[in-house]
Amino acid sequence: xxxxKPIKINQVSKDxxxxxxxxxIDLTIEPETIYGLLGRNGAxxxxxxxxxxxxxxxxxxxxxIGGQTVTDNDDVLNRIYLMSEANLYPSRMRVxxxxxxxxxxxxxxxxxxxxxxxEQFELNTDTRFNKLSTGSRSIMKLIIALAVDxxxxxxxxxxxxxxxxxxxxxxxxxxxxxAKRPRSFVISTHLIEExxxxxxxxxxxxxxxxxxxxxxxxxxxxxxxxxxxAADVExxxxxxxxxGHEALGNLRVQYVYGELDGDRPxxxxxxxxxxxxxxxxxxxxxxxxxxxxx
Amino acid sequence: xxxxxxxxxxLKNYFKSFGWVYLWSIAVVVIxxxxxxxxxxxxxxxxxxxxxxxxxxxxxxxxxxxVFGGISYDGFKLFIQNGLGRKTYFFSKLYALTVILVxxxxxxxxxxxxxxxxxxxxKNPVMTFSVLYGHYFxxxxxxxxxxxxxxxxxxxxxxxxxxxxxxxxGLFNRRVQRISIIGMPVLLFVLLVVLxxxxxxxxxxxxxxxxxxxxxVGMGNQSAxxxxxxxxxxxxxxxxxxxVMLLISYRLTLRFRVPR
Numbered sequence: 325x326x327x328x329k330p331i332k333i334n335q336v337s338k339d340x341x342x343x344x345x346x347x348x349i350d351l352t353i354e355p356e357t358i359y360g361l362l363g364r365n366g367a368x369x370x371x372x373x374x375x376x377x378x379x380x381x382x383x384x385x386x387x388x389i390g391g392q393t394v395t396d397n398d399d400v401l402n403r404i405y406l407m408s409e410a411n412l413y414p415s416r417m418r419v420x421x422x423x424x425x426x427x428x429x430x431x432x433x434x435x436x437x438x439x440x441x442x443e444q445f446e447l448n449t450d451t452r453f454n455k456l457s458t459g460s461r462s463i464m465k466l467i468i469a470l471a472v473d474x475x476x477x478x479x480x481x482x483x484x485x486x487x488x489x490x491x492x493x494x495x496x497x498x499x500x501x502x503a504k505r506p507r508s509f510v511i512s513t514h515l516i517e518e519x520x521x522x523x524x525x526x527x528x529x530x531x532x533x534x535x536x537x538x539x540x541x542x543x544x545x546x547x548x549x550x551x552x553x554a555a556d557v558e559x560x561x562x563x564x565x566x567x568g569h570e571a572l573g574n575l576r577v578q579y580v581y582g583e584l585d586g587d588r589p590x591x592x593x594x595x596x597x598x599x600x601x602x603x604x605x606x607x608x609x610x611x612x613x614x615x616x617x618x
Numbered sequence: 619x620x621x622x623x624x625x626x627x628x629l630k631n632y633f634k635s636f637g638w639v640y641l642w643s644i645a646v647v648v649i650x651x652x653x654x655x656x657x658x659x660x661x662x663x664x665x666x667x668x669x670x671x672x673x674x675x676x677x678x679x680x681x682x683x684x685v686f687g688g689i690s691y692d693g694f695k696l697f698i699q700n701g702l703g704r705k706t707y708f709f710s711k712l713y714a715l716t717v718i719l720v721x722x723x724x725x726x727x728x729x730x731x732x733x734x735x736x737x738x739x740x741k742n743p744v745m746t747f748s749v750l751y752g753h754y755f756x757x758x759x760x761x762x763x764x765x766x767x768x769x770x771x772x773x774x775x776x777x778x779x780x781x782x783x784x785x786x787x788g789l790f791n792r793r794v795q796r797i798s799i800i801g802m803p804v805l806l807f808v809l810l811v812v813l814x815x816x817x818x819x820x821x822x823x824x825x826x827x828x829x830x831x832x833x834x835v836g837m838g839n840q841s842a843x844x845x846x847x848x849x850x851x852x853x854x855x856x857x858x859x860x861x862v863m864l865l866i867s868y869r870l871t872l873r874f875r876v877p878r
Contacts, residue, residue: 379698379876396703396872398620404701410876412699414692428623429700474701 328355328403328475328507329390331376336385338371345371347532348385355475356506360523360540362516364609367529369512370408373478377406402430405472407465408480415454419464422453423471431473438471441497445490459485466494470501479511483518491515495522516602526601530609540601547604548580552594560594568607579607624702624710628693632714636682636722643678647671667738673746675729676773679722683777687715688784694874708871712864715777723770745769751836751852753845764849771856778863785870791877 331353338346345368353359353376363369374380376387378394378401386393389400413422419442427433442449445463456464462485469477483491498509499522513519526543528536536543550557554576565582579599590596648669655664671677690711697707730744743749747768748761755761787795832838836851 374876377698378703381873381875396705398702398706401698401703402620402701406699412695412876414696425627425696426700428627429620429697429702 330354331404331476331508332388333372333376334386334388336372336375336387337383338368338375338380339383344532346375349534351527351534351537353476353508353510355508357508357525358502358523359508359510359525359527360516360519361510361512361527361529362605362609363512363529365514367609368532369529370480372529373406373408373480373510373512377401377404377478379406403475404478405430405469405474405476406478406480407469407482408478409484411453411461413453415452417453418449419447419451419453419456420449422464423449423468426468426472433468433473434471437501438467441467441470444493444497457485459487459490462486463490466497470497474507476508476510479509479513481513482511483513483515491518495519498522516605517600520601528605528608536608543604544598544601546582547599547601548584549597549599550578550580550594551597552576552591556591556593560588560591567604568610579603581608620702621706621710621713624697624706625713628710628714629717632686632718635686636718639678639682640675643674647674670733670737672730672733672738672742675722675726676746679719679726680773680776682722683715683719683773684780686718687777687780688787690781690784690871691788691874694788694871695876698874698876704872704874708868712781716774719770719773719777723766723773726769727766747772747852749844750847751845751849753843754847754849761849764853768849768852768856771853771860774860775856775863778860778867781867782863782870785867785874788874789870 333349333351333353336346336349337344349372361369361372371380375382376394378387378396381395388394389403392400394400394404417425423433423435423438427435439449441447445467447460447463447467451460453461453464462482466479466482469479469482483494486494495518502509511519511523520540523540526536526538526540527534538546550561552560552575554571554574557576557578561578561580564578564580564584566578567581568579570577581604584596648666651669652661652664652666655661693711694704694707697703727744734742734744743752745752745762745765747765751765751768752761755764787798790798829838834851834855836848838848838851
């Protein structure tokens with residue numbers, strides 16, 4: 325089977341009335357890669373997903389796959405599935421009927437996997453969609469997302485309403501499904517710690533723009549916590565890209581995003597360590613951040 | 619476009635709902651009065667002829683196509699969730715409703731023949747428009763075909779009107795939709811009253827509007843007898859109306875979007 329072509333997001337902008345949500349977004353979604361789209365509430369993550377899947381019109385730019393626009397183009401739209409909070413299925417339809425319909429309208433669906441997952445998640449497929457709880461609706465959509473035959477799966481807050489056990493079950497199912505049939509997943513979530521081990525590439529959306537677009541490994545390698553006496557820490561981090569700090573008495577921690585100055589000797593009084601993705605995200609998206617290296 | 623799968627899904631759903639609308643209509647129009655007569659002990663004077671209108675299937679078909687032609691946004695939501703665009707949604711819906719129209723019209727014809735043979739044997743025509751256009755051509759076959767075409771175009775006009783209203787409403791949120799659904803009939807009623815009042819003062823028949831309306835239904839030559847009106851006029855005006863309304867509906871459908 326030929327490798328799918330990447331999704332190109334070129335100069336995409338979106339305004340709602342006079343409010344700008346996205347400003348000149350440029351991204352490439354490569355096949356068979358797991359992405360994490362991180363951003364604060366209202367950053368425009370869902371809007372970006374809705375634009376990629378042609379659910380809403382864009383104000384500027386274009387989204388293409390293999391040079392073909394996604395706008396009302398079944399050939400490319402049929403290769404994308406978006407699982408979101410929006411309930412677009414008929415409320416009176418039963419879960420098993422929704423599975424069947426998905427099989428019919430998409431190129432197919434792994435019904436055996438869907439059935440297995442439904443049993444694991446204890447989802448009754450005879451239940452009507454409007455009788456499902458928030459968590460069960462999420463589960464139903466996740467099952468479709470993992471079983472449907474597409475090249476790109478967008479998951480917008482996939483674990484909404486799921487308890488810890490079900491979230492673990494989902495992450496395992498996702499990895500299992502990815503291993504058996506590699507395809508791209510783009511996950512937007514606030515539970516960063518839970519997905520940090522899954523995602524291969526990180527995007528951070530802030531102030532209507534993508535401020536980080538890099539591999540998870542590189543992003544983590546660029547995040548440092550510099551700890552020590554306040555004066556020494558401030559002296560060492562002068563000129564570096566400090567994205568945040570914490571202080572306790574004379575002890576100070578400065579968080580740095582970017583390369584440390586290799587020529588500058590590290591004083592014995594301070595220590596450096598890498599920081600986790602969640603902490604990095606918190607400081608990167610703090611409104612008081614001075615600069616961000618992309 | 620993935621029209622085949624979409625059409626197949628739409629058609630199946632439409633047939634199912636069409637059947638339900640028929641069943642409910644029969645229950646309300648035929649069975650309910652019969653049951654009431656039975657309960658009240660008046661079954662001896664119950665006459666099916668009083669309760670079974672000749673145009674019942676035509677009314678059901680027109681009502682069905684207007685309402686289901688108007689339900690637009692829910693279908694769009696489902697299709698976009700399943701990776702199908704607005705164009706596919708529009709055309710699959712149009713094709714499926716057209717099939718329903720043809721099937722419904724065949725039912726109307728069969729019912730008309732049955733009604734005339736067994737229920738009310740008065741010499742009412744099987745197709746209503748025969749009264750106006752049934753003698754335009756010299757050939758009986760040509761008259762039958764032309765009246766059939768006019769009837770189908772008339773029902774199609776009702777369908778596309780529903781589609782335009784539905785696709786227009788689909789651009790707004792639920793609140794505006796509800797206000798429009800309640801407000802529009804009121805507005806239309808007021809407009810009708812104004813027109814009637816105007817007609818009292820200066821007969822519309824004497825204005826260009828009156829002449830135009832008569833012309834598009836084939837009554838331009840007012841000396842023509844009933845049954846001899848120009849059959850081509852409603853065909854052309856109906857076709858033009860359908861094309862214009864479909865274009866409007868199509869353009870509006872392309873503007874559908876998922877709520878923010």
